[in-house]
Amino acid sequence: MTEPPAVADSVRLAWPTEAPAVAALQRRGWQGLPDPLGSALLAEVDEAAMVTAWEQVIARPADARQRVLVAVGEGGRLLGFATTGPCDDPDAEAGADGEVDQFCVDPPAQGRGHGSRLLNACADTLRADGFTHARWWVLAADTVLRRFLVAAGWEPDGATRTIGSEDGTVTLDQVRLHTSLAQDDDR
Numbered sequence: 001m002t003e004p005p006a007v008a009d010s011v012r013l014a015w016p017t018e019a020p021a022v023a024a025l026q027r028r029g030w031q032g033l034p035d036p037l038g039s040a041l042l043a044e045v046d047e048a049a050m051v052t053a054w055e056q057v058i059a060r061p062a063d064a065r066q067r068v069l070v071a072v073g074e075g076g077r078l079l080g081f082a083t084t085g086p087c088d089d090p091d092a093e094a095g096a097d098g099e100v101d102q103f104c105v106d107p108p109a110q111g112r113g114h115g116s117r118l119l120n121a122c123a124d125t126l127r128a129d130g131f132t133h134a135r136w137w138v139l140a141a142d143t144v145l146r147r148f149l150v151a152a153g154w155e156p157d158g159a160t161r162t163i164g165s166e167d168g169t170v171t172l173d174q175v176r177l178h179t180s181l182a183q184d185d186d187r
Contacts, residue, residue, distance in 0.1 A: 013070075021070075026050065028106060029104035057083070067084045073114070079114050083101045086099070089159075089176075093133075097135055103115075115148065119148075119149075132182065136149065139174055141172075162174070
């Protein structure tokens with residue numbers, strides 16, 4: 001199967017051959033995480049293993065509604081990625097609640113509309129997969145992402161959690177945002 005020609009400043013489904021570029025983007029995104037988490041992730045997670053994991057989730061996802069989207073820039077260069085799929089939170093309504101699990105725009109490409117295109121594609125993809133609501137766990141300290149999402153119609157739903165390393169030496173607080181996926185004319 002031949003890959004379609006790249007369209008600059010667009011978002012599309014990822015191809016398995018793009019797993020190395022997605023892994024590299026994810027690693028660059030981790031560099032911006034608060035320490036010691038960012039440096040711990042970079043040190044502990046092997047890049048080759050990341051590529052293999054991305055190949056798997058792109059080519060053979062565990063659920064048919066699990067998607068990897070990529071933001072494409074000039075010359076077909078990947079500038080961001082996001083993953084969408086069913087929400088597995090204990091309080092999620094099966095079949096109705098989808099989620100954005102990962103979302104990363106390459107730091108040098110931020111502020112040029114790639115994040116907005118990627119966010120809109122996430123909503124469109126979740127909607128096309130039959131979800132009526134979307135959820136997103138974000139770092140409580142990531143005020144930039146939270147402001148971006150709130151401006152796009154997402155809002156906190158009151159749920160919080162703490163994630164971190166298995167040994168408990170690194171912890172991060174998260175808040176959950178949600179939004180309706182109903183089209184304006186459906187409301």
